[in-house]
Amino acid sequence: MRKVSGRVRRGKNGEAIAESIRFGPLEYWVGFNLRMAQEHAFEAFSRRSQEIGESPGRFATLTLIARNPGISQTELSHANGRDKSSLTPVVEDLVRRGLVERKRIREDRRTYRLNVTPAGKKALTMLTRCARRHERVLDGIIGQRDRKRFLQILKKIAAEIE
């Protein structure tokens, strides 16, 4: 288990934060540190995916469509915990860029079926490569020994809180 320094703090652009700043109880509260960890990790993944002209949000959306061919927009919005109205511009953008296609279905003409196009698959492949590099960095920080348990706890928090 690698030693955690806990002394040098870094802002999101990597600049050192004056050591004299006291964080008080924020220091040892899970909620605050969960937020900091997520923000920094998200920022890092954002940078990576921007290099290939995508965003973390698009990645999750594309993956969900690819893994659930024919999923409807309402199902999709539930799957990533957003309101269906928030999804409209996202799907619109993916369709406009030719990464996703929408088909009306016969049985229920209110509903669309979403599918990833070949171009979408290509974009997803590149995004997945990005994500794998990102994961390798995270794995290096977490350590092989603790990774599984860490992941379990994250899932548990999302599933059980409130």
Add this chain to the structure above:
Amino acid sequence: MRKVSGRVRRGKNGEAIAESIRFGPLEYWVGFNLRMAQEHAFEAFSRRSQEIGESPGRFATLTLIARNPGISQTELSHANGRDKSSLTPVVEDLVRRGLVERKRIREDRRTYRLNVTPAGKKALTMLTRCARRHERVLDGIIGQRDRKRFLQILKKIAAEIE
């Protein structure tokens, strides 16, 4: 160590998500699960603090000012990793509501010194109570045995990534 079910997924409003939705690689990626955990935990804390008319962001800001009396706005913005311009409306709001006071200093009349007022201390006390309740819930989910290690890893991610 409590068993992690990992089967039932819940959206942010606690509704069950159709088990048939496949999450593919998102399922076992730390980045995605970190985001989900943070979103759910943040949401829960938001609800708690809204009950007393505050927000998670105000909480961090107030704590930092209280723990670093006389801190400047620029130092404060570095401490929580935001641009100083993002802080202006936040500090303005805290001052307007009488929770924080600003004083020009003699040595450098460009700079303000920020301090928490008695009313601010009262608000902070209530917010801290909120946060403690929230932490207890998180502790219950994480388990006493893993808590320390989990916290170390979160700190390590924030400090070391990119």
Add this chain to the structure above:
DNA sequence: TATTGTTATACTCTATAACTATA
């Protein structure tokens, strides 16, 4: 009546760049 997806609208949080007043 209920549901799918869209629209209109607004809110929160954030950043960049240009500005002011000081240094």
Add this chain to the structure above:
DNA sequence: TATAGTTATAGAGTATAACAATA
């Protein structure tokens, strides 16, 4: 020239409510 803080502005991401088409 450089720094502290403000302003103007914009963008991303989100939500609520009302709506049209369909069930």
